[in-house]
Amino acid sequence: MKSITENPVYKFLLFPIGQILIFALGASVVLSLVTVLLAFIFKFNVTDFDLVERTMLILPQVVINGVTIGFVYATIALGYTMVYGVLEFINFSHSEIFMVGGIVGIQLMAYFEHIGTLATMNEYLVIALAIILAMVVSGSLAVVVERLAYKPLRGAPKLVPLISAIGMSFFLQDIVRLILSLTTGEFNVILPKFGTFDEFWKLAVPGMEDPLRIQIKSAIMVGVAVLMLVGLNYLVNGTKVGKAIRAVAQDRPSASLMGINVNQIISITFLVGGTLGGAAGVLFALKATKLDPFSGFFPGLKAFTSAVLGGIGNLTGALLGGLVLGLLESFAASYLGIFTNGAFGAEYKDIFAFAILILVLIFRPSGLLGQTVGQKA
Amino acid sequence: MNTLFGNFFKKANTGFWPVLIALAFLLIGTFSVYQSPRSLAAFLILMSTPLILYFMKMNMKVKVFIGLMLIVIILPVLGIRNIFYLEVIFQMAVFAALALGLNIVIGMAGLLDLGYVAFYAVGAYSWAIFGSKQLSLLYSVPGAAPADAPFALDPRWFWLFLFLGVGLAAITGILLGLPVLRLKGDYLAIVTLGFGEVIRVLALNLDKPINLTNGPQGITPIQRPPLPPESILQFFRDILEPFVGHVPTDAEFYNVFFYFLALIIIAIAILVATRLEDSRIGRAWTAIREDETAAIAMGIPLVKMKLAAFAAGASFAGAMGALYAANRTFVSPETFSFLQSIGVLTMVILGGLGSIPGVIFGAAAVVLLNIQILQNFSLYLSELRQSDAVIPIINFAWKDLSNQLDPAKYQKLVFGLILILMMIFRPSGLIPAERRKRELVEEKE
Numbered sequence: 145m146k147s148i149t150e151n152p153v154y155k156f157l158l159f160p161i162g163q164i165l166i167f168a169l170g171a172s173v174v175l176s177l178v179t180v181l182l183a184f185i186f187k188f189n190v191t192d193f194d195l196v197e198r199t200m201l202i203l204p205q206v207v208i209n210g211v212t213i214g215f216v217y218a219t220i221a222l223g224y225t226m227v228y229g230v231l232e233f234i235n236f237s238h239s240e241i242f243m244v245g246g247i248v249g250i251q252l253m254a255y256f257e258h259i260g261t262l263a264t265m266n267e268y269l270v271i272a273l274a275i276i277l278a279m280v281v282s283g284s285l286a287v288v289v290e291r292l293a294y295k296p297l298r299g300a301p302k303l304v305p306l307i308s309a310i311g312m313s314f315f316l317q318d319i320v321r322l323i324l325s326l327t328t329g330e331f332n333v334i335l336p337k338f339g340t341f342d343e344f345w346k347l348a349v350p351g352m353e354d355p356l357r358i359q360i361k362s363a364i365m366v367g368v369a370v371l372m373l374v375g376l377n378y379l380v381n382g383t384k385v386g387k388a389i390r391a392v393a394q395d396r397p398s399a400s401l402m403g404i405n406v407n408q409i410i411s412i413t414f415l416v417g418g419t420l421g422g423a424a425g426v427l428f429a430l431k432a433t434k435l436d437p438f439s440g441f442f443p444g445l446k447a448f449t450s451a452v453l454g455g456i457g458n459l460t461g462a463l464l465g466g467l468v469l470g471l472l473e474s475f476a477a478s479y480l481g482i483f484t485n486g487a488f489g490a491e492y493k494d495i496f497a498f499a500i501l502i503l504v505l506i507f508r509p510s511g512l513l514g515q516t517v518g519q520k521a
Numbered sequence: 522m523n524t525l526f527g528n529f530f531k532k533a534n535t536g537f538w539p540v541l542i543a544l545a546f547l548l549i550g551t552f553s554v555y556q557s558p559r560s561l562a563a564f565l566i567l568m569s570t571p572l573i574l575y576f577m578k579m580n581m582k583v584k585v586f587i588g589l590m591l592i593v594i595i596l597p598v599l600g601i602r603n604i605f606y607l608e609v610i611f612q613m614a615v616f617a618a619l620a621l622g623l624n625i626v627i628g629m630a631g632l633l634d635l636g637y638v639a640f641y642a643v644g645a646y647s648w649a650i651f652g653s654k655q656l657s658l659l660y661s662v663p664g665a666a667p668a669d670a671p672f673a674l675d676p677r678w679f680w681l682f683l684f685l686g687v688g689l690a691a692i693t694g695i696l697l698g699l700p701v702l703r704l705k706g707d708y709l710a711i712v713t714l715g716f717g718e719v720i721r722v723l724a725l726n727l728d729k730p731i732n733l734t735n736g737p738q739g740i741t742p743i744q745r746p747p748l749p750p751e752s753i754l755q756f757f758r759d760i761l762e763p764f765v766g767h768v769p770t771d772a773e774f775y776n777v778f779f780y781f782l783a784l785i786i787i788a789i790a791i792l793v794a795t796r797l798e799d800s801r802i803g804r805a806w807t808a809i810r811e812d813e814t815a816a817i818a819m820g821i822p823l824v825k826m827k828l829a830a831f832a833a834g835a836s837f838a839g840a841m842g843a844l845y846a847a848n849r850t851f852v853s854p855e856t857f858s859f860l861q862s863i864g865v866l867t868m869v870i871l872g873g874l875g876s877i878p879g880v881i882f883g884a885a886a887v888v889l890l891n892i893q894i895l896q897n898f899s900l901y902l903s904e905l906r907q908s909d910a911v912i913p914i915i916n917f918a919w920k921d922l923s924n925q926l927d928p929a930k931y932q933k934l935v936f937g938l939i940l941i942l943m944m945i946f947r948p949s950g951l952i953p954a955e956r957r958k959r960e961l962v963e964e965k966e
Contacts, residue, residue: 233707234707234710234711292941293941293944293945296945297944297945300944300948302707303627303631303633304944304948305944306633306707306710307633307866307870307940307944308940308941308944308945310635310863310866310937310940311936311937311938311939311940311941311944312937312941313937314863314933314934314936314937314940315933315934315937315938315941316937317933317937318931318932318933318934318937319934321931322926322931322934326926441859445711445714445715448711452708452711487729487730488726491722491725491726492722492726494718494722495715495718495719495722495723497715498712498715498716498718498719499719501711501712501715502700502701502712502715502716505700505701505704505708505712506700506701506703509703509704509708
C-alpha cells in the first residue's frame with residue numbers, strides 16, 4: 145500500500161487529477177441537486193411554464209459554464225492563497241497582475257493578426273504562446289511589485305502593506321490604461337477572431353433529447369487550468385523550492401535559521417502566484433473576448449472569495465473554493481431570474497460572491513477545508 | 522539646507538512675526554484671488570493661510586479670529602464672485618466631514634473600512650427617495666415617469682432627514698458591523714469593500730420589482746430646504762453687491778447656505794472627534810488598535826467598542842449624504858463607487874491616520890488636487906499641444922503628444938501613488954496625530 149502512495153506518478157499526477165475530478169463532480173452534483181430541490185419549492189411562484197422542466201433543460205449548460213469559470217477562479221485564487229500563506233497578507237494587486245496577463249495575451253494575438261500570420265498559424269500554438277508570454281510578464285510584474293511596494297513594509301503593522309497593496313492595485317490599473325491609450329489610442333483590448341474555439345463539441349448523452357454542447361474554448365480553459373494546478377502541486381509538494389516555501393509559510397524565523405533565503409522564497413512565491421495569474425488572465429480573456437484595465441477587479445475579488453471559501457492559505461482549498469464559487473455564480477446568474485419571476489436577475493451575480501464571502505466568514509471563518517492557516521488572533 | 526530653513530522658521534516663529542505672516546498671506550491671497558479669479562496660484566496662497574495658522578505659534582484668540590475671517594467671510598464672498606471656488610470649498614467641506622468620519626473608524630479604532638462610501642449612499646438615498654417624486658413613481662418604469670407626479674414631502678422635512686440620515690447610516694454601520702467585526706483587519710477590509718459594492722449594485726438595480734432608486738439614471742429632482750426669509754436675503758444682497766460685482770442670485774445663496782451647513786456638520790464632527798479621542802471610548806479604541814488581545818484582557822468590550830466606532834464613523838457620512846443629495850438635487854449610483862471610498866481613504870492617509878487637523882488638510886489637499894491642479898495641468902498640456910513649442914534637448918514637439926494624456930482622468934494613478942508613497946516614506950501622514958508625536962518624543966528620551 146505504501147509503495148503506491150510513494151510512487152511519484154500517483155502522487156503528482158493521478159492523485160491531484162483525481163482530486164480535481166472529485167471536487168468538480170462533487171460540487172456540480174451537490175449544487176444541481178439543491179437547485180432542483182429549490183425548483184420544486186419555487187414551483188408555485190411561476191405560472192407561465194413548468195419551472196422544474198425549465199430548470200432541468202438548462203442545467204447541463206449551467207454546470208459546464210460554472211466549472212469553466214470555476215477553474216479560472218481557482219487558478220487566480222492560488223496566487224492569493226500562496227501569498228497569504230507565506231506573508232499573511234492580502235495581495236490586493238493580484239487582480240491587476242491577472243488583468244495584465246490577459247491584456248498581454250490578447251495584445252500578442254493582435255500582433256500576430258497585425259503582421260498577418262494569425263490565420264496561417266496553428267491556433268493552439270498561438271494560445272500556448274500567448275499564455276507563456278502572459279506568464280512571463282505577469283510573473284515578473286508580481287516580483288517587481290513585491291520588491292517596490294511590499295518589501296520595504298515587511299514587519300510594519302498589518303494595515304500598512306495592505307493599504308500599499310490597494311494603492312498598487314489602483315496605480316497598476318491606471319498605468320496600464322495610460323500605456324494602452326498612449327500606444328493604441330484606446331484602452332479596450334478585443335480578442336481577435338481566429339481558429340475554431342467558438343464552435344461546440346456535441347456529445348450525445350443517452351436519455352437526453354439534445355446533445356451536450358461543450359465549447360472548445362471551455363475545454364481548453366479547463367485543460368490548461370488543470371495542467372497549471374498539477375504543475376503547482378508538483379512544485380509545492382515535490383521539489384526543494386516547494387519545501388522551502390512551505391517552511392517559510394509555517395515559521396519564517398526558523399526557516400531563515402535553517403539556511404533558507406527567506407527574501408528569495410518570498411519573491412519566488414510572488415513569481416509563482418503571478419505566473420498562475422497571468423495564465424488565468426489569458427484563459428479569462430478567451431471567455432470574455434474583451435478586456436480593459438479595470439476588468440481585473442471583479443474576477444480578482446471573486447478569486448479572493450474562493451480562497452477564503454476554501455480556507456485561505458490552503459492550496460487544495462483554493463481549488464475547491466474556486467469551483468464552488470464558479471458554480472454558485474453560474475447557477476445564480478441563470479436561475480435567480482427564473483426562480484423569482486424576473487424580480488431579481490443576473491445583475492446580482494457580482495454581489496452574490498460577497499454574500500457568500502460574508503456568510504462563510506460568519507459561520508466558518510477558516511473556510512471549507514481550512515485548518516492550515518486559520519486567523520491568528 | 523534643512524537646518525538653514527529650520528533656523529529661518531524658528532526665527533520667524535517668534536514674537537509677532539507669525540501674526541504678520543498669516544495676515545500677509547490672508548490679505549495677499551484674498552486680494553490676488555479677488556483680482557484674478559482664475560489663477561490657481563492665488564487660490565493656493567489663500568489656502569495656505571490655515572496651514573500657517575496651524576504650524577506657527579501665536580495667540581489662540583488671534584488664530585481663531587483669522588481662521589474664522591477666512592472661513593466665514595472671505596471664502597463665501599470670493600465664492601460668490603467666482604462660483605467655481607464655491608464648488609471647490611463645498612467639496613472640501615463635504616470630503617473633510619467624510620474623512621473625519623473615516624478617521625474615527627481607521628485612525629482611531631484601526632478598522633480598515635474600504636466601503637465607507639456605502640454609508641454616504643445610505644444618507645443620500647434616504648433623502649433622495651423621500652425628498653423627490655420617487656415615492657409617487659414606485660410603480661412606474663424608469664424613464665417613463667409622468668411629469669405631473671407630486672413631491673411626497675414638504676422640503677422642510679429635510680431637517681428631519683438630516684438627522685434620520687445620521688441614524689440610518691449608524692444603524693447600517695451596526696448591521697454591517699455585527700457579523701463582520703469578529704474578523705481581523707484584512708478580512709474586514711474585503712468584507713467592507715464587498716458591502717460598498719453591494720450597496721452600489723442595489724442602488725443600481727432596485728428599479729424593479731418596485732422602482733425605489735430609479736436605477737442607473739438616478740433620482741432627480743430632489744428638493745432643497747427653503748432659504749432663509751426674503752428680508753434676510755435682501756440684506757445680504759445689498760451688502761454683497763459692491764464686493765462681488767453683481768447681485769447674488771438664489772442659486773449662489775443656496776451654495777453658500779450648503780457650505781455653511783457643511784461647516785456646521787464639520788464643526789460638530791471635530792467637536793465629537795476631539796472629545797472622543799481622549800475619552801474612555803477613545804482610549805478603548807486606541808487599545809484595540811494597538812493590541813486586540815491585550816485590550817480584551819484589560820476588560821474592554823471589544824465588539825461593543827468596534828460597533829461604536831463603526832456607527833460613529835458612519836453617522837457623519839450619513840449626514841453628509843443627505844446634505845449632498847439636497848445640494849446636487851440629483852443622486853446616481855456612480856457617485857458611490859469604490860473609487861470614492863479610496864479617495865476618502867487617500868485623504869485620511871495623506872493627512873495622517875488619527876490626526877484631526879491632518880485629515881482635514883488631507884481632504885482639502887486631495888480635493889484641490891483633484892478638481893483644480895490636475896484640471897489645470899490638463900488645460901496646460903492641451904495649450905502646449907496647440908502651440909509650436911518643442912522640448913529642447915530631446916527635440917520632441919508638444920504637438921505630437923497624444924491627446925490621451927489627460928492628467929484629470931488619471932485620478933486612480935494619483936491616489937495609488939499617494940497611498941504607496943505615504944505608506945513607504947511617511948506612514949503616519951503629513952500632519953501626524955498628537956499621540957504619535959507623543960510616542961516619538963518618549964522614544965527620544
